[in-house]
Amino acid sequence: MTKSDYDGPILEIDKLSISFFTRLREIPAVMDFSCVVQPGEAMGLVGESGCGKSTVALGVMQDLGVNGRIVGGSIKFKGRDLNAMSQEELRAIRGSEIAMIYQEPMASLNPAMKIGNQLMEVPMIHEGTSAADAYQMALEVVTDVKLPDPERILKSYPHQLSGGQQQRIVIAMALMSKPALLILDEPTTALDVTVEAGIVQLVKDLGKKYGTSMLFISHNLGLVLETCDRICVMYSGEAVETGSIEDVFDKMQHPYTQALFRSIPLPGADKNTHPLVAIPGNFPLPHERPSGCNFGPRCDYFEAGRCDTGHIRMDEIAGDDRHGSRCVKFREIDWDAPITVGEAKEKAEIGKVVLKMDNLKKYYEVAANALFGGGDKKVVKANETLSFEARESETLAIVGESGCGKSTFAKVLMGLETATDGEILLDGNNIEDIPIQDRGTDIVSSIQMVFQNPFDTLNPSMTVGRQIVRALEIFGIGANDAERQQRTLELLDLVKLPREFSERMPRQLSGGQKQRVGIARAFAGGARIVVADEPVSALDVSVQAAVTDLLMEIQREEKTTLLFISHDLSIVRYLADRVMVMYLGHVVELGDTDQVFSPPYHPYTEALLSAVPIADTSVQKQQIVLDGDIPSAMNPPTGCPFQTRCRWKDDVADGLCDIDVPPMRTLADGHQIKCHLPAEVLARMEPVIKMAAE
Amino acid sequence: MEPLSWGAITLRMLAQFAPVWIALIATFTVSIIYKRKLGLYGKLFDSTIGMIGFGLVMFWVFTAILGGPMDMIVTHDALTQISGLKNKTPGVVVPGAQENGLYSYYLLGGDNLARDVFSRMVKGSWVVIAIAPLATLFAFMVGITLGLPAGYFGGKLDTALSFFANLILAFPVILLFYLLVTPEIVETGIPSYMAAVLFIFPLIFATVLLNSRYHTQPRIRTPLLIGVLVVLGWLYLSTISEVGSKIAILPSFLDGFDVPGGILVVFVSVVFVNSPTVFRIVRSLALDIKTRDYVAAAQTRGEGAWYIMLWEILPNARGPLIVDFCLRIGYTTILLGTLGFFGLGLPPESPDWGSTINEGRKLLSIYLHPALPPALALLSLVLGLNLLADGLREESLRD
Secondary structure (H helix, E strand, C coil), X not given: CCCCCCCCCCEEEEEEEEEEECCCCEEEEEEEEEEEECCCCEEEEECCCCCCHHHHHHHHHCCCCCCEEXXXXXXXXXXXXXXXXXXXXXXXXXXXXXXXXXXXXXXXXXXXXXXXXXXXXXXXXXHCCCHHHHHHHHHHHHHHCCCCCHHHHHCCCHHHCCHHXXXXXXXXXXXXXXXXXXXXXXXXXCCCHHHHHHHHHHHHHHHHHHCCEEEEEECCXXXXXXXXXXXXXXXXXXXXXXXXXXXXXXXXXXHHHHHXXXXXXXCCCXXXXXXXXXXXXXXXXXXXXXXXXXXXXXXXXXXXXXXXXXXXXXXXXXXXXXXXXXXXXXXXXXXXXXXXXXXCCCCCCCCXXXXXXXXXEEEEEEECCCCCXXXXXXXXXXXXXXXXXXXXXXXXXXXXXXXXXXXXXXHHHHCCCCCCEEEEEECCEECCCCCHHHCCHHHHHHEEEECCCCCCCCCCCCCHHHHHHHHHHHCCCCCCHHHHHHHHHHHHHHCCCCXXXXXXXXXXXXXXXXXXXXXXXXXXXXXXXXXXXXXXCCCCHHHHHHHHHHHHHHHHHHCXXXXXXXXXXXXXXXXXXXXXXXXXXXXXXXXXXXXXXXXXXXXXXXXHHHHCXXXXXXXXXXXXXCCCCCCCCCCCXXXXXXXXXXXXXXXXXXXXXXXXXXXXXXXXXXXXXXXXXXXXXHHHCCCCXXXXXX | CCCCCHHHHHHHHHHHCHHHHHHHHHHHHHHHHCHHHCHHHHHHHHCHHHHHHHHHHXXXXXXXXXXXXXXXXCCCCCCCCCCCCCCCCCXXXXXCHHHHCCCCEECCCECCCCCEHHHHHHHHHHHHXXXXXXXXXXXXXXXXXXXXXXXXXXXXXXXXXXXXXXXXXXXCHHHHHHHHHCHHHHHHCHHHHHHHHHCCHHHHHHHHHHHHHHCCCHHHHXXXXXXXXXXXXXXXXXXXXXXXXXXXCCCCCCCCCCCCHHHHHHHHHHHHHHHHHHHHHHHHHHHHHCCCHHXXXXXXXXXXXXXXXXXXXXXXXXXXXXXXXXXXXXXXXXHHHHHHHCCCCCCCCCCCHHHHHHHHXXXXXXXXXXXXXXXXXXXXXXXXXXXXXXXXHHHHHCC
């Protein structure tokens, strides 16, 4: 098949409606969706989970499974209607002219085939290229996606590569056939931030180099800002606002878009004086959508009689470039009105030291042969000389990417593992050697944890109430079942859930509601230290704000010490009092939030700050993309753990970084960094994030 | 009187099964009406395969219950021999039926001892339906009680238990059965001791289940545990102890019932060969589920290991286990057939399907009819169980 010369829009979707048919009812997943992607243009599709953005992509690929069907509208690719094509025609287009990149790189690659063969397959199948030519092309593309040593990569199997490298291979595979349209479905969600930054940079460069049009699906507004030219915001199956990045980000014309921007922590937000505004209510289930505007029940500008009747259409905004909004009132709303701030919360008084870690070390011994225990033993240094203090009512954020040792640290603190060396002092008493089964109920109940994945945090076969009652039973609270039942209802009040929820099964709850139950359970025994392991990262943006605020509010009331583990620096900046940055088991920087977020930085902190996408067009960022991946903890680099990826390494004399682990240096009061860089180099560092002059 | 034609035989058989049809129709009507409220069981009625499987299984369950203890469907006594009907073909007239108040025909003919093939097939279903699910349940108890800690703790315990499971799985099953029923071996008491060990697992399971759940509230825990343990302990001791055998712990006035030695051996064999497979399934499920956050949450609030295994992990492994349970009843049914076929365990005159197939086999080249009905019965029950398992698996994945 030849790729015809065609100069119209690459993709035209017109009034597309897609429904899924279950045994009970038809569930409309996408309704009345229109968009146009011009050649070389990158279109961002943004929305919360369940809004139908992935369904649109699958609709374009005509791959909706047995239950899904396109019930209306048309999808034209280069002027030809995809709905009318036969399976053979579609097969010729998929992978050749339209390529798709999914979220899980490992699931997109065949684990039993070498990378080279998988890449070569593409041109061999679609264009009948000879194996030798295909190999040359594969080599070229792998070089293009900036992978080191392409020949070795082509000879390896997928499991021999890291997640970031795998995703680069998936992108390379998509580019092998020089597609006209590239669909990226959350391509970086499964990756670490610094790796994500590299991929995003790559996608941008390749888009320019090959002139490929892109449909970029993401829940992250910041990412879309960095990669796309145009954006389409979806809510509950409908596109609610579409336009160029600048128009939508700076002159938004739909209440949902506005609410979305107000619920994400941008630089400048502050938990006490300038809190996030969560969107009230819950995302409607597909079969429980309201009549009229889907966003109506949660909208601040809702007007009965106008917003809840009839079908609301997308309307053009005069004067802007293809900027539309699906709102009946957008011309009347004063979009520049300042946010009505709820009462500014009093900052909680930070109290005495509750928890102190001193030189904590945790090593694991990994036997080479698991069955008979023989062979050489390897030592994994999961935590290396961890020292810090946490005070009452304080939020200490622990920042780092996967493999940095933050989960191990949490396990040691909880008593699931015992420390190899060093001390953990809770109220002055050593607990580092006491495993959880030997800890008294009061110690166990005072250190509790909130988990990351809301879909995994509750036992799916037990009612919500039963799970909280169980925690109360274990902590010895309440004399009988009736008292515990009462306490459960109070806990549900505390996390702002209706009391009826105690009878519900976890599957009947949304992600945010489950996370609230998880919080209620953690506070069941009056926890004084709560370890929150990425408690909001798996939640939708609008729910994140509400759950974060809830945590802050409970903290203010209960004077809890919050250890907030996260890789998301925006949210850390918003809520933390102090920040601890970890890399490969080492604490590389520790200080007040202001100290950590402004220069001088540790080089790793600097890269992290630059990697986090910020959804604000007025922010200018320094581009710092780290090379390579995080080294394995089994085989850490000699000297400074960060030296393999550090861009400042040349400024240290005598190659000290390769030889010695740097000592912890105190820069200012309470600000410590673990780096060899001399003071004058540190003084030279510039802020990574700058607000453009207004 | 003339022998019956095949059409008449079919009609009369359908009529004999009338109580089963009524029970089946009632079950299906009620289930379909309320299928939205019945969870996974209700979803079964959305799948044709599942419904066919369920229908076949329930057909034999009702036949077993109504024909076995309630004596409804059968036309003659399963053990009575009527002279002159030896190896007679289906539809044969029973001589002197009117005078003796007997049914006038042998619907499926007579076997080599002049007994009614149809009635023996119906009676045989009771043996299968009574033993197979119960034996499978015991195998699951053993497999779960050992598989959960193997998966959850891992390490040396897992290595040792998995090794033993593989050892048993590698041993030839038929040879094992022959060994178990050899008089010399029975005399040493090995089967009784094995029964004593294998049957204690439900006891352990129940104790740990209740204790881990209620140990924070001794006032509920203690009476509950004592009650359950007394009942289960008495059942256990009655089962394994038999006056005159190697294990005679209970005095005879306390020994509630005696399980015939043959049946006990069948139970022991079936549980012994099935539990390693169950062990492996449970172990792998435990390995998977123990990485979930709710397990970590239980650990961080200081729950005991058994609570986590039995209340956090096991309920969430139920889907695959239910499916495997159905499949495994099928295997057990075949295993019972095999045991009967080799004449192991069950008494020689037992009407169970394996034994009758074995008897029919001897004259198979001349008379087909005594062996075929029990063979078809076995086939349809196992097919039904497999279809039911397929339907359950399919429906549990859909939503």
